[in-house]
Amino acid sequence: MSRLPVTRGRARLAFQANVVVIFVFFYVPIVLLVLFSFSASRNAGEWGGFTFAWYEEFAGDRATKDALQASLKVAAVATAVSVVLGTMSALALERFRFHGRRVFDALMYLPLIVPDVTMAIMLLLFFSEATELLGISRGFGTIALAHIAFSISTVSVVVRARLGGSDDRLEEAARDLYASRWQAFRHVTLPIMMPGIIGGGLLAFTISLDDVVVTQLVTGPGWTTLPVHVFGLIRRGVTPLINAVSVVMLLGSMLLVVLALLVSRLSGQDSKYIH
Amino acid sequence: MLATRFPFSAAVAATALAAVSVAACGGGSGGGGAETPVADCELGQTDGPLRLFNWAEYIDEEQVAEFAQQFGVEYSIDAFESNESMQALVSAGNSNFDLVVPSDYMVGIMIAGGHLMQLDPDAIPNVTNIAEGFRDPGFDPGSAHSVPYQWGYTGIAVNTDVLGDDFPRTWGLIFGPEADEYSGRISVLNGARDALGAALKYLGYSVNTTDQPQLDEASALLADAKENILAFDTDAADDFLISGETVIAHSYSGQVFAAALATDDPEKFEFFVPEEGGIRWVDNFAIPFDAPHPCTAHTFINWMLQGEQHARLTNWNSYGSPNDAATEFLDPGVGDSVAPDRLAGAADLIEGLLDTGDFEIQYTDAFIRAKG
Amino acid sequence: MTAPTVTQVQPQVASADLEARRTAKERRFGLLLALPGYGYLIMLFVVPLVMVSVYSFGTRDRFGQTQFDRLSLDAYGRLADPIVRDILFRSLWLAILTTVICLVVAYPFAYFMATVPQQWRNLMLVLVMIPFWTNFLVRNYAWRVILGTDGPLSDITSLVGLGDIRLLFTQWAVVLGMVYGFLPFMILPLYASIDRIDGRLLEASRDLYATPWQSFRHVLLPLSMPGIIGGSILVFIPSLGAYVTPEILGGAKTTLMGSYIVNQFQGARDWPLGSALSVVLILIMLLSTVIYFRKDTVRT
Numbered sequence: 050m051s052r053l054p055v056t057r058g059r060a061r062l063a064f065q066a067n068v069v070v071i072f073v074f075f076y077v078p079i080v081l082l083v084l085f086s087f088s089a090s091r092n093a094g095e096w097g098g099f100t101f102a103w104y105e106e107f108a109g110d111r112a113t114k115d116a117l118q119a120s121l122k123v124a125a126v127a128t129a130v131s132v133v134l135g136t137m138s139a140l141a142l143e144r145f146r147f148h149g150r151r152v153f154d155a156l157m158y159l160p161l162i163v164p165d166v167t168m169a170i171m172l173l174l175f176f177s178e179a180t181e182l183l184g185i186s187r188g189f190g191t192i193a194l195a196h197i198a199f200s201i202s203t204v205s206v207v208v209r210a211r212l213g214g215s216d217d218r219l220e221e222a223a224r225d226l227y228a229s230r231w232q233a234f235r236h237v238t239l240p241i242m243m244p245g246i247i248g249g250g251l252l253a254f255t256i257s258l259d260d261v262v263v264t265q266l267v268t269g270p271g272w273t274t275l276p277v278h279v280f281g282l283i284r285r286g287v288t289p290l291i292n293a294v295s296v297v298m299l300l301g302s303m304l305l306v307v308l309a310l311l312v313s314r315l316s317g318q319d320s321k322y323i324h
Numbered sequence: 325m326l327a328t329r330f331p332f333s334a335a336v337a338a339t340a341l342a343a344v345s346v347a348a349c350g351g352g353s354g355g356g357g358a359e360t361p362v363a364d365c366e367l368g369q370t371d372g373p374l375r376l377f378n379w380a381e382y383i384d385e386e387q388v389a390e391f392a393q394q395f396g397v398e399y400s401i402d403a404f405e406s407n408e409s410m411q412a413l414v415s416a417g418n419s420n421f422d423l424v425v426p427s428d429y430m431v432g433i434m435i436a437g438g439h440l441m442q443l444d445p446d447a448i449p450n451v452t453n454i455a456e457g458f459r460d461p462g463f464d465p466g467s468a469h470s471v472p473y474q475w476g477y478t479g480i481a482v483n484t485d486v487l488g489d490d491f492p493r494t495w496g497l498i499f500g501p502e503a504d505e506y507s508g509r510i511s512v513l514n515g516a517r518d519a520l521g522a523a524l525k526y527l528g529y530s531v532n533t534t535d536q537p538q539l540d541e542a543s544a545l546l547a548d549a550k551e552n553i554l555a556f557d558t559d560a561a562d563d564f565l566i567s568g569e570t571v572i573a574h575s576y577s578g579q580v581f582a583a584a585l586a587t588d589d590p591e592k593f594e595f596f597v598p599e600e601g602g603i604r605w606v607d608n609f610a611i612p613f614d615a616p617h618p619c620t621a622h623t624f625i626n627w628m629l630q631g632e633q634h635a636r637l638t639n640w641n642s643y644g645s646p647n648d649a650a651t652e653f654l655d656p657g658v659g660d661s662v663a664p665d666r667l668a669g670a671a672d673l674i675e676g677l678l679d680t681g682d683f684e685i686q687y688t689d690a691f692i693r694a695k696g
Numbered sequence: 697m698t699a700p701t702v703t704q705v706q707p708q709v710a711s712a713d714l715e716a717r718r719t720a721k722e723r724r725f726g727l728l729l730a731l732p733g734y735g736y737l738i739m740l741f742v743v744p745l746v747m748v749s750v751y752s753f754g755t756r757d758r759f760g761q762t763q764f765d766r767l768s769l770d771a772y773g774r775l776a777d778p779i780v781r782d783i784l785f786r787s788l789w790l791a792i793l794t795t796v797i798c799l800v801v802a803y804p805f806a807y808f809m810a811t812v813p814q815q816w817r818n819l820m821l822v823l824v825m826i827p828f829w830t831n832f833l834v835r836n837y838a839w840r841v842i843l844g845t846d847g848p849l850s851d852i853t854s855l856v857g858l859g860d861i862r863l864l865f866t867q868w869a870v871v872l873g874m875v876y877g878f879l880p881f882m883i884l885p886l887y888a889s890i891d892r893i894d895g896r897l898l899e900a901s902r903d904l905y906a907t908p909w910q911s912f913r914h915v916l917l918p919l920s921m922p923g924i925i926g927g928s929i930l931v932f933i934p935s936l937g938a939y940v941t942p943e944i945l946g947g948a949k950t951t952l953m954g955s956y957i958v959n960q961f962q963g964a965r966d967w968p969l970g971s972a973l974s975v976v977l978i979l980i981m982l983l984s985t986v987i988y989f990r991k992d993t994v995r996t
Binding site: 052053054055060063064065067068071072074075076077078079081082085134135137138140141142144145146147148149150153155156157158159160161162163164165166167170171172174175194195197198201203205206207208209210211213230241244245247248249251252254255258259261275276279280283288291292294295296298299302303306310 | 719722723724725726727729730732733734736737738740741742743744745747748751801804805807808810811818820821822823824825826827828829830831832833834835837838839841842848876879880881884885886887888889890891892893895898899902908921922923925926927929930933934936937939940953954957958961967970971974977978981982985986
């Protein structure tokens, strides 16, 4: 594989300008909320002088910390499971012919098509019966199951976007060179899919971390997630505290990313894709 | 053909499974006026942990922790964001919550659905501390299923820098000719019953009307007022007012009052209930029909009803207290947002929201039509 | 792809039997691979969906409970109300606009991302996602401050002499908010698919004297179609059902599909109507997806 041609001259400048504009667009609200997390005023959009008070309040606020923890746990599990299931489904749909493939294909798109609210009502009805049948209680299990249900499809779509544009000659070639199915998968297919898997996983994580509508109808005692808690805080008008929480999450995620990059750099797993 | 056999059989199986569960569900949730389970608890009895489902930031966690420690039980506090989402979750069954805090009309809805437990008065003797005006409410005759928690008004908050002190204290500031002067600087609560309720009051009707022509009139009034309205918003009405985005805000007393107090110049803002009357809301303790630990919940309610504990609640969240015994323990200034002098009109023009049964559909419809 | 594969070069006689056995094995393996996802979606998606569909044939009783003693089509009948049609068209228009803007903006971004060295791509990917690990309500509220009367945007526009541009609580603010919220959902699938394209194909088209537009139109665009379709679905559908952004940035002054459904399920507690509306929406989407893919397969 050779890389896409790099445009030069004025065209490249236009591309770069587009990138800069998009990043400015992405980060303007973020800069603002970082700024306001230090504002002494309790009201949104009003600068009331510099303070650390909201961070101190966050540090002492068990409800908010619990909610953050609950959200991270749910998002981690939901992302891991939906990445595995979504990738398997994408692979099956793009690389294999099997009975019921077309129906499975349509089924995969369904969760994307259903409006949030309907999904919430669907799962509310389902869990009010299933919790007894399956012997699970409302809380972590039900929230994670729900998040996985709508994340599998997202992961699958992104991975398929990756696999769909390509043909399977590389895998075929590997197989013809007497690589086992596993070896062909491990050394050829998986690296090809990797950007799709990472992208899909990132989106799944984000969706899980942001969901209010479904979560609030499938939650149980002890499992108020962060977005549900934040919704409540906004209703009570405590906005700067929420800004502080967001900044903490921002720093946390940046730290995680830096760590992940470092680890992959050290173990040399980075940039080993075939080009 | 073979290719389609598998998924179809799976779909058939799924349908059958779903049909069975819906049937079970339909049977379980019953119809209106369903019988409610009756609690049977001893004074001070606990039967497990306390699982509290409340509005966010509505109680100090330390207070609950103190109760838990005193009675040797575990506890959890979770937050809901609207009456409707709480009700959907609890009414579906198996929610595992022991204690919820629905507003007035929602108590009525949940009783009608058979989704609240009938309280055992023997386990809550402190209920005598509840003020006269909050006993035996319309939404829960005989106070059989609920105990008042906190309360407040729905009214109007204005910026007196812009309106001065001498302005008519009427809903006309939103719906009448008076509003034209402040066009584009008015916000209205984003709820069918709240917004239409205000319009109904301006027209001199009940906020609980089930008369279609009256509702249509209110809907048309709201539609006309729309050109003066900046936004329909419930959560940030206070923010808009304080940032100067609006000068007239249809809002809840506690919220806007707390926000104004936090500014440099609280005098700049005035909250009042218009002379045509407004809405009084009351949030209440109630126990879900399938609560796993109802007796712990009873004991907690009784503990909270002590004057000192209820005052602590009120001092912490600054809403109105329905508890007579709490009055002497209140911090100075707390409760000003619901003081009688906030009423521009007669007290008997104040109403509480009630469930209107079938007519709820018409309210939602009328609101959507008014918005266009 | 029409390029000959290595297998086709092998002798035909031996491969026929081999091929058949291999196909059967492949089919089994494919099914096995699909089974966990399949089972999961049937259990947690199809079953609940059927449950909701059943509700659309119920009736709302006086207390807001759904009754099934007589199955009725009332809820579907009420969807014929012209206001529902207005709301649907308005929502469709906003969702299409959002999707098109996202596509136009994200395509060059994703292409550029695919041309930079590997370590830069990872960085860009992470930079795209980081803002979205805050909280979407908080981000919406931040936009509200930016677009507000005395916000930074009006400061800038009046500074450069454009006067006071009032965006907040207009439909443009809603579109802006949705583009902001959904852009990563376009960028990621696009990048995943563009990055996969063999650069030599573009070079070849250039060697054959194709203009940049021609190579884009006839090489890049068709090859990146899976990404375009995937991204468009991920953006279009949630924009159609969105209700938080329209309420916060649009001031809830007009009703969109998302808030209409929420109002039915929660405000009116009219589950039959909410369910009927959802069922119809899902059918429309499903039908258009099927037609789209049918057309696609016929063409190729």
